[in-house]
Amino acid sequence: MKIPFKYTIRNLKTRRLTTALTVTGIAAVVFVFAAVLMMAYGIQKTLIETGSDDNIIALRKAATGEITSIIMVDQANILSTFPNIAKTSDGKPLVSKEIVAVINLSYSKKEGGMGLIAVRGITNAGLQLRPNVKLIEGRMFQWGSREVIVGSSIHKRFQGTNVGEKIKFGGDQWTIVGWFDAGGSGFDSEIWGDEIQLAAAFGYTGAYSSILFRLDRPDAFDKFKQEFEKDLRLQILDVKREKQFYAEQSEDMAMFIRILGIVVTVIFSLGAMIGAMITMYAAVSNRTVEIGTLRALGFRRRNVLAAFLVESLALSLIGGLVGLFLASFLQFFNISMINFGSFSELAFNFSLSPSIVISSLLFSVVMGIIGGFLPSVRAARLNIVNALRSG
Amino acid sequence: MSIVSVQNISKSYWRDSLEIPVLSNISFEVPEGEFVGLMGPSGSGKTTLLNLIAGIDRPTKGSIIVANTDVTKLGESQLAKWRSSNVGFVFQFYNLLPVLTAFENVELPLLLTKLSKKERKEHVEFVLKVVGLADRIHHYPKQLSGGQEQRVAIARAIVTDPTILIADEPTGDLDKTSALEILNLLQTLNSEFKKTIIMVTHDPRAAERAHIIKQLDKGELT
Known part of the structure; x- marks a missing residue:
């Protein structure tokens, strides 16, 4: 020019x-x-960020998310016995059989209205598989009790979610004993409790929503998947890396x-x-x-x-x-909006x-x-x- | 030897289907280094003739040869290039770009040359000195008087050392003193720097500075 x-x-x-x-x-x-x-x-x-590359998640085929997935107990048990699955320090398979349900909670008075919240029933292995989750206040819920911990987004935006308060769902009162930070991931928008207690409350007898596990070697996934797909008892299930699941x-x-x-x-x-x-x-x-x-x-x-x-x-x-x-x-x-996959609230920046x-x-x-x-x-x-x- | 040769030039404008003749069969020669005055009443075709010689308009008929180039045969881009190196324009209302300083206005035509930044600077400073505005180099047009603006415009016109200098009523917007200064400057450029000047004017005092006067009336030389 x-x-x-x-x-x-x-x-x-x-x-x-x-x-x-x-x-x-x-x-x-x-x-x-x-x-x-x-x-x-x-x-x-x-x-x-919610998912980890090292974790593998199993869901029912064609399920759009954990909330629409059902895995029967016997299928979960078969999966747990697969070779290549990592073991915990006490020699048990590092597998977390989890249930996910959705409940209603009232937003803080400032925001008004009600939101849908995902409640996740986890196991001790589930905690080990999510090391980025840190308890900020209070304590961990006790296994076998009607206690829960809430994610940081839930704690900040919903009424009655402070440590010591009780929330009602699944036909019972649940005491909030702590709140955690999951590093800005989707888990910050969840409530966690003992899988057995929550499964009973939501009527999930004999079934799970998803199974989360880790392989003994991260690069063993392809081989694992080949073996998994060969097993005729597990044909209605699908496995993928947790990160890929959340990306989808x-x-x-x-x-x-x-x-x-x-x-x-x-x-x-x-x-x-x-x-x-x-x-x-x-x-x-x-x-x-x-x-x-x-x-x-x-x-x-x-x-x-x-x-x-x-x-x-x-x-x-x-x-x-x-x-x-x-x-x-x-x-x-x-801000938050409904996650189409889980039909529950997802807070994000x-x-x-x-x-x-x-x-x-x-x-x-x-x-x-x-x-x-x-x-x-x-x-x-x-x-x-x-x-x-x-x- | 003539530097400009106007041969049987005619120019008409069309308004709807009506042809309006402006110039009819004009022919004349301008010898190199001359100062020519074009005079005539309003609407006589002076500015049109000047525009044709300057290569910013095209005749309906005839040819104009400037320094051995038939400008009527040049294409649009060739004509633009030709103007940048052969024609210096001095307009009645100076036509400086208001957002550029005196230096930047004078430098404009040099941006079309291959001169380096340093060479351009030297050229601009030299011509601004010639027109007596070395101390106004970084002033914007609005910070200058009318006479000073016209001097900047003259500096812009001569900075590329063009073949001809075209001036359309250069004193038409100036007071008597400024007009005199501009006429003296044009005369100096003609006598000392041997610039060929073709000037349209209504002003008899301006016309006195020209060596050759061409009178136009109703599109014809009289």
Whole structure:
């Protein structure tokens, strides 16, 4: 581009009000665009972090999640006897047969309403398989008692979830004896108790929701799976790495949010592009004599086209950066929504990634190109004599 | 030896289906290093003729040869390139870019050359010194008087050392004193730097500085 960049930038500074208004419009659209992507990414990140690559989860085939999965006791017992399954320090298979159910709890008074919460019945092996879960306050529930511990998101957002309080579900009162932090993973949105107690309360006699276990060698999964699939008694079950299971759980939700959000954002962006177009048409109209002068001095049509396109791009890029900057503060917000896989509440943070930064800036650049193209073409096509006369 | 040769030039504009003739069969020569004044009443076609010579408009008929180049035969891009190295423009209302300083305005035509940044700086400083504005180098147009703005515009016109200098009513927007300064400057450029100048003017005092006067009336030389 032969026309100096400072000409573009100073012109933007000169017309502060229209520049500010256009930047605001683009920033608002980029903010929404980035927020949607951050939301989808936040869900994915939360769920993916929930799973461990070392853990293997068994579910009933075709189950959309643990809540729709049923594994009979005899199937669970067969699975526990498979070779290659890691052992606990006392020589028992490192296998956690778990049940998951959903209950209702009231949100804090500030938020109002009721939410669906996943309650997980775990075993001692289940705790060993999730070493990232740390008790923050109180103590661990006692095996064989009607005691539970709650995840940090539940503790923060629901009524009656402080240590010492009781919550009612499954036909009984359950005492909260502690709350834990699971490092921002999906377990933070769960309530945990003794599997046997919870299974009895929810009527899960003779069945489990899922089986979580670990192999003696992480790289033995493929071999294990081959053996597993050969066993005719376990044909109705499926095994996968826990991380993969949670990644799949997040896909539908993230996709739904992305599609919905992007459709809405694209509609919004039409307004911003029209705004940018009006601004650039006004810029061309106000600077017709300058364009004529530049052309008379020997600058070519393409130089003028490039100068005005760059001006439009600069506007949109500034808008994009402002929108992205504002959207980055969303990372401090924790929200929740229903996880389609578990039909229960999942709390997560908006999360920003390098690809979201690039996508948002590209989106703003595309708005700038589309909004600025026609005015730039008009500037480039001006007749020199007519442009000089318009002064 | 003539530097500009205008041969049987005609120019018409079309308004709807109506042809409006502006220039009819104009022919004349401008010798190298001359100062030519184009005079005539409003609407006589002076500026149109100037635009044709400068290569920013095209004739309906005829040819214009400037320094052995028939500008009427050049394509759009070739013409732009030709203008950048052969024509210096001085407009009535200066036409400086308001967001650029005097230095940056004068530097503009040099951005189309292969000169280095250092060479461009030297050229710009030299011409601004020639027009007497060495101390206003970083001023923006709005910080300059009309006469000073026109001097910056003249510096911009001569910075590439063009073949011809085209001036369209260069004193038309100036007070008497500033106009005199500009005319003196143009005369100096013509006499000392041997610049060929073609100037459109209504002002008889301006016309006095020209060595050759061409009178136009209703699109014809009289």
